[in-house]
Amino acid sequence: MLLHQLKVAQALLSGVAEGGRGTNGTPYPKQPEKALKLYEFEGSPYCxxxxxxxxxxxxDYEVYPCPKGAKKYRLEVQKLSGKQQFPFLVDDNTGDRLYESQQIIHHLFKHYGKTGQTPKKYANYPKIPYVAYVGTLINGAQGVWVHRKVIHRDAPSQLLELWGFEASPYTRIVRSALSEMELAYIFHNVAKERWQDQGLAVMRLRPGKYVPLKGGKREQVLKIMGNNIQVPYLKDPNTGVELFESEKIVKYLKKQYLS
Structure with a gap:
């Protein structure tokens, strides 16, 4: 329990170091017809x-974790492009295969943003991501290296599914575990859509029963989760398991895919 709370604190401080980016998003996303595929690893500041x-x-997008020391998806990227460099985005909707975080960002805004233009705050990242490196160090470099027990294990037959958003410290803990275990998954973004969504599920700024923005993405997510929106939320179609709470999810993943 104490170790888990330490990880939560590290993940929270890591998000603060990055200025809270990856918390808010449009309620009306332009979701591509074919799933975006992102080859990356949790501790990389460029990813x-x-x-x-x-x-x-x-x-939403598919994640293929490529932590250092891993083989499965790193070798797949090698076959697809001739080198192992991350992040690597495959967009079958446009036929593009892209390296370089800034190039990928321009691509995403061009094809899936409202205006087709990259906003200034996302258009000129510093060449060396000092702030993001600090965030990775604060987070204890979790999600950077593959777990030694999974090197020679086959991947589950079906992709796991995870609901969350980038800056959520609890989601970050689960993503780190998935990265270290080299478990591919579908990531369903549940971005904060308005001020009423801010805060933890039990401590939102607007009191009373949670009512999502009508027609927004969270309204659809609420149908999956039930009475309230809480992240992270994991579904494993390989076992039928569905779980809230980062600590419970990580314990399940270790028991199912490491023991």
Missing amino acids: RRVREVLTTLNL
């Missing part, structure tokens, strides 16, 4: 930039 923009655009 983090891309994930922040995906939350801003509130897009």
